[in-house]
Amino acid sequence: MVRLQIALGVIITVVGLIVVAWIALNEDANLARRDEEILARRIERGAVLFEQNCYTCHGFSAQGVPGLGPPLNDREMLEQRVKEVGWPGSLYSYLVRTIAGGRIVSTRPEYLGGKASDPNAMAMPPWWEEYGGPLRKADVEDIALFLQNFEEFPPELLAEMATPTPEAGEQQPEEGGVDAVAVDLFTQLGCLGCHSLATVPGAVGTVGPPLDGLGERAASVIADPAYTGNATTPEEYIRESIVDPSAFVVAGYPDVMPKGFGDQLSEEQLNALVQFLLKQ
Amino acid sequence: MLGLQDLRNLPKDFERKVRELLNQDLEETVRERLDSRVRTITAGLDLEELRAIFRGDAPTEKPNPRWKVHTTSFLFHIRPRYYQRASTWFTHTFRLGWLSTYLFFIELITGIILMVYYAPTPDTAYRDMLNILSNVRFGLLMRDLHRLGAELMVIAVFLHMVRVYFTGSYKKPREFTWLTGVVLLGITLFLSFSGYLLPWDQLAYWAVTIGTSMADKTPLIGREVNLLLRGAPDIGAGGLLRFYLLHVLFLPLLAILFISVHYYKVSREHGISLPAVVEEGEMDEDRRRWAKERIDFIPDLLTHELFLSVLVLVAMVIAVTVWFDAPLESQANPQVTPLDTKAPWYFLWLQGMLKLGDPTLMGVVLPGIIVLFLAAIPYIDNNPSRLAKNRPVALSLGVLGVIVLIILSYMGTPQWGIETPPAVRIVQDLVPQEGVGPFRKLGYEKIKLGTFETDSFTLPDNPDEFDILFAEFQDRVRNAPLASPQGVWEIDMLQPTLKRVKMRITWTKLDENGNILLDEQGQPVRDQYEKVFFVHESSGYEYE
Ligand code: HEM
Numbered sequence: 001m002v003r004l005q006i007a008l009g010v011i012i013t014v015v016g017l018i019v020v021a022w023i024a025l026n027e028d029a030n031l032a033r034r035d036e037e038i039l040a041r042r043i044e045r046g047a048v049l050f051e052q053n054c055y056t057c058h059g060f061s062a063q064g065v066p067g068l069g070p071p072l073n074d075r076e077m078l079e080q081r082v083k084e085v086g087w088p089g090s091l092y093s094y095l096v097r098t099i100a101g102g103r104i105v106s107t108r109p110e111y112l113g114g115k116a117s118d119p120n121a122m123a124m125p126p127w128w129e130e131y132g133g134p135l136r137k138a139d140v141e142d143i144a145l146f147l148q149n150f151e152e153f154p155p156e157l158l159a160e161m162a163t164p165t166p167e168a169g170e171q172q173p174e175e176g177g178v179d180a181v182a183v184d185l186f187t188q189l190g191c192l193g194c195h196s197l198a199t200v201p202g203a204v205g206t207v208g209p210p211l212d213g214l215g216e217r218a219a220s221v222i223a224d225p226a227y228t229g230n231a232t233t234p235e236e237y238i239r240e241s242i243v244d245p246s247a248f249v250v251a252g253y254p255d256v257m258p259k260g261f262g263d264q265l266s267e268e269q270l271n272a273l274v275q276f277l278l279k280q
Numbered sequence: 281m282l283g284l285q286d287l288r289n290l291p292k293d294f295e296r297k298v299r300e301l302l303n304q305d306l307e308e309t310v311r312e313r314l315d316s317r318v319r320t321i322t323a324g325l326d327l328e329e330l331r332a333i334f335r336g337d338a339p340t341e342k343p344n345p346r347w348k349v350h351t352t353s354f355l356f357h358i359r360p361r362y363y364q365r366a367s368t369w370f371t372h373t374f375r376l377g378w379l380s381t382y383l384f385f386i387e388l389i390t391g392i393i394l395m396v397y398y399a400p401t402p403d404t405a406y407r408d409m410l411n412i413l414s415n416v417r418f419g420l421l422m423r424d425l426h427r428l429g430a431e432l433m434v435i436a437v438f439l440h441m442v443r444v445y446f447t448g449s450y451k452k453p454r455e456f457t458w459l460t461g462v463v464l465l466g467i468t469l470f471l472s473f474s475g476y477l478l479p480w481d482q483l484a485y486w487a488v489t490i491g492t493s494m495a496d497k498t499p500l501i502g503r504e505v506n507l508l509l510r511g512a513p514d515i516g517a518g519g520l521l522r523f524y525l526l527h528v529l530f531l532p533l534l535a536i537l538f539i540s541v542h543y544y545k546v547s548r549e550h551g552i553s554l555p556a557v558v559e560e561g562e563m564d565e566d567r568r569r570w571a572k573e574r575i576d577f578i579p580d581l582l583t584h585e586l587f588l589s590v591l592v593l594v595a596m597v598i599a600v601t602v603w604f605d606a607p608l609e610s611q612a613n614p615q616v617t618p619l620d621t622k623a624p625w626y627f628l629w630l631q632g633m634l635k636l637g638d639p640t641l642m643g644v645v646l647p648g649i650i651v652l653f654l655a656a657i658p659y660i661d662n663n664p665s666r667l668a669k670n671r672p673v674a675l676s677l678g679v680l681g682v683i684v685l686i687i688l689s690y691m692g693t694p695q696w697g698i699e700t701p702p703a704v705r706i707v708q709d710l711v712p713q714e715g716v717g718p719f720r721k722l723g724y725e726k727i728k729l730g731t732f733e734t735d736s737f738t739l740p741d742n743p744d745e746f747d748i749l750f751a752e753f754q755d756r757v758r759n760a761p762l763a764s765p766q767g768v769w770e771i772d773m774l775q776p777t778l779k780r781v782k783m784r785i786t787w788t789k790l791d792e793n794g795n796i797l798l799d800e801q802g803q804p805v806r807d808q809y810e811k812v813f814f815v816h817e818s819s820g821y822e823y824e
């Protein structure tokens with residue numbers, strides 16, 4: 001018994017050492033992987049916290065809400081900001097500081113409308129609990145990590161995002177080519193930041209009216225006596241809304257849709273966009 | 281001082297030394313030197329003796345030099361020189377007492393290593409856990425071993441008690457040993473429980489909040505007991521520090537004290553009991569004599585224990601590399617009560633009891649009585665025989681006790697008796713608040729962009745995992761006890777590496793009588809439950 005157990009014990013010890021050696025060999029790679037995973041999950045948490053706390057002023061997708069808060073969905077823009085204000089630290093520390101402490105006096109009144117000149121209104125309230133906000137330190141940090149994770153969508157990804165999903169495919173018949181152009185435009189020009197549209201992934205903006213069912217709605221709008229524009233067909237109405245948004249301002253929405261789209265778009269592009277929206 | 285003359289003499293001295301050495305028997309010298317070294321290290325065994333031990337031969341000298349070790353070595357003086365053969369039969373003790381002790385030492389060592397990387401404040405505790413996982417070499421291994429060891433120790437101690445009960449080993453003269461054992465059971469449970477809070481995640485925070493709120497129900501001094509434990513009305517910095525000190529200082533010291541007393545009683549005073557058959561049963565006298573023969577601790581039992589030690593340790597290391605993961609949820613948040621809170625499994629029986637009635641009665645008074653009853657068992661049971669056939673009542677009560685414990689534990693799980701609204705349940709099962717769940721498990725790549733509706737979705741001809749999961753969702757939504765339920769998944773990209781998922785279930789609102797509620801326009805009122813969450817490219821859910 002003694003010798004058997006010694007022999008078995010030695011074998012088991014060797015097995016144990018091999019397992020530990022195997023762990024040791026993979027340990028550095030595993031640590032790096034877990035580090036990345038932890039960061040990724042903090043970004044996810046930050047995104048949830050952002051949607052819960054910040055959407056009222058910065059929009060659900062951080063695209064900004066005219067008159068209430070600037071867009072935050074562009075890391076390069078934010079890095080630019082950090083240089084502009086002469087912040088000595090990193091973008092991350094700027095974000096943490098800004099979110100934790102809020103902003104007493106507006107530095108970007110152009111985003112604030114009338115509120116910026118009101119000396120009694122705080123531009124942005126503080127968010128960290130130590131300063132009277134609702135969030136904990138780790139929450140603020142997670143949101144900062146999330147904002148830092150914004151970057152340009154690479155073209156391949158944009159194309160992929162625009163590929164119709166099975167359901168969407170049923171609604172959009174063969175003219176995939178023209179539609180794909182329109183979806184690209186809709187994404188690149190930032191329409192999706194202000195408008196929601198079920199057929200365009202990422203189009204969840206709430207600043208402007210939802211564009212689902214626009215083709216049908218357009219007809220009833222121009223028939224309405226309250227309509228102030230010059231369009232006589234739904235197609236014309238949509239074209240007008242893009243080229244000259246002020247011609248008719250949809251009830252309940254501010255007149256903030258950019259006015260320059262008419263100059264930016266070629267005739268073909270405009271047509272594609274109008275035809276696409278007409279079908280919605 | 282080394283003078284010039286000495287230097288001149290050096291070669292001559294050296295020569296003389298060498299000549300001296302050469303004159304001696306070289307082998308003899310080496311052996312002697314080695315021998316004395318070996319004796320120092322082994323507390324008295326020489327080389328010859330060691331060889332004999334490994335060969336399994338009888339002792340080389342008389343008196344048995346192996347016994348001497350028990351007087352010269354501190355560590356060995358704790359252990360008895362010999363045991364009676366039958367008391368070491370595996371099926372008598374199952375080595376469960378030994379295992380409890382061994383696990384306790386594993387906990388001490390892994391625990392001290394973890395302490396190096398951990399500071400017990402609400403701001404740092406959770407961050408330190410993440411750091412241990414992502415920045416400390418072997419940190420995950422230590423944490424998993426510590427967690428697994430703690431849970432195994434609870435199991436081992438409990439089973440040890442069960443075996444002592446069923447072999448009747450608590451009877452005279454071992455009543456006091458049993459009593460110290462009951463204290464040790466308590467210490468083990470509270471050691472585990474106090475450690476539970478330290479990661480400072482949601483799991484820990486809420487389990488301990490529920491646990492300590494039971495103290496609140498103690499008659500008369502409930503509030504004070506609770507304050508003493510938590511350090512404030514709610515668990516915060518003070519409570520964390522207190523649990524930490526309990527866990528790393530007070531309870532371990534208490535455990536060491538009681539294990540020592542317990543073990544002293546077992547090894548010095550009464551010895552491990554003999555199996556009842558050997559002691560009082562019918563048995564061939566020769567065989568009985570053989571069963572009561574002494575076997576030496578060195579080498580038979582020592583080798584056996586060393587063998588078990590490596591076996592258990594290596595099994596644990598393999599277990600934590602292959603499947604066991606110590607859980608870590610998101611950081612503790614007093615503002616967010618998780619949907620499914622549950623006590624650690626070894627306290628589920630208590631949670632089960634609490635569902636049965638008044639918290640003071642079920643959470644404090646009854647458990648108190650149970651503990652007192654456990655401690656008093658040797659005094660209540662005055663049946664002198666330990667043979668199973670003479671203890672029908674005690675044994676059936678024991679079996680009954682274990683069954684009741686299992687049933688109560690089952691009743692303690694959140695599945696039993698707690699209703700979650702159906703829409704919340706469906707979404708929670710797919711994407712739990714904590715942990716991964718089947719949806720995230722798909723992984724970033726397999727999550728498709730687009731809008732998916734239960735009304736229009738049909739399973740394609742060659743469905744992938746995503747389609748199948750949605751079909752399951754569709755099925756559950758359609759069969760949910762709701763009026764015309766509809767479910768939607770809206771998935772888009774918020775950032776180039778971040779997908780946003782909205783899961784929504786809507787249904788028609790009914791009043792108490794089951795009638796459809798209508799709004800001013802005469803449209804049915806729809807109710808909804810929505811959950812928005814995100815999946816990042818490198819979250820690694822698919823690997824969990
Ligand atoms: C940390 C917890 C404990 C440790 C480390 C421990 C350790 C031990 C050890 C090493 C033995 C020698 C026999 C064997 O290995 O089975 C033993 C025997 C014994 N233990 Fe424990 N024990 C613990 C908990 C308990 C509990 C919870 C009880 C019962 C309530 C208990 C009651 C006894 C009794 C009565 C004996 C004598 C058994 C006999 O002589 O056959 N112990 N204990």
